[in-house]
Amino acid sequence: MIRQSTLIGSSVIDSNGQHMLGKVRSFAVCLEDSVLSGMIYATNGIIKRSMFVPCQRITQIESGFITIDKPLKSIKHPKCTMDISKRLEVVDQNGNELGFVMDFFIDEHDCRIDSLEVSKGVFEDVVCGRFIVKEFSRMEYSEKIIAAFNDKIIQKEG
Numbered sequence: 001m002i003r004q005s006t007l008i009g010s011s012v013i014d015s016n017g018q019h020m021l022g023k024v025r026s027f028a029v030c031l032e033d034s035v036l037s038g039m040i041y042a043t044n045g046i047i048k049r050s051m052f053v054p055c056q057r058i059t060q061i062e063s064g065f066i067t068i069d070k071p072l073k074s075i076k077h078p079k080c081t082m083d084i085s086k087r088l089e090v091v092d093q094n095g096n097e098l099g100f101v102m103d104f105f106i107d108e109h110d111c112r113i114d115s116l117e118v119s120k121g122v123f124e125d126v127v128c129g130r131f132i133v134k135e136f137s138r139m140e141y142s143e144k145i146i147a148a149f150n151d152k153i154i155q156k157e158g
Contacts, residue, residue: 001105001114002063011065012041012053024066025050027106028081029113031136036111037081039066052076061108090118090133098131099124 004027012021022044028037038054052075053068060067082088090098099120107114118131 002061002108003103003117004106005103006063007061007066007106010063012039013065013067014070015059015067016070020044021068021070022048022051026083028052029084029104030081031084034113034136036106036113038075040083055111058111061106061111084113084116090116090136098133102130 007024008026010024012024013019014021022041025040025042027039029035030037036055038052039058040050040052042048043051054075057069058066059069084101084104087100087102089100092098099118101116102119103117105114105117106112114134116133116136118133119125120128120131
């Protein structure tokens with residue numbers, strides 16, 4: 001498992017020419033099946049553009065770099081995905097607040113999201129630690145809330 005926070009800012013390398021294309025900006029996730037849909041990177045150069053790369057074009061994920069088969073044309077970002085690195089709120093099935101997504105873990109072999117790391121706040125992190133949520137889904141009619149299941153929450157030590 002690799003933390004997504006360690007991959008942000010990593011180099012994106014073209015597998016054909018072995019040259020650097022840019023830096024990782026964020027990841028797109030389909031929460032319905034916990035699948036990594038792709039990543040967004042900022043191109044090198046004076047004018048930095050955001051480029052979406054679907055998961056099928058990612059050939060290798062390592063700490064410090066990601067190797068891709070560069071698409072021949074620009075690919076649009078899928079509409080069903082979310083960028084869960086933006087501190088989205090996490091609630092349980094009853095609507096009780098659990099905290100905010102601070103990080104998530106990527107299974108580099110399957111391109112799947114393994115779990116979410118959830119924080120209640122800085123003070124609570126020091127006292128109780130953060131939660132690891134293994135099963136989650138997107139709450140209907142909400143862009144910013146993820147529903148977590150009570151029986152699948154593991155507390156990490158602080």
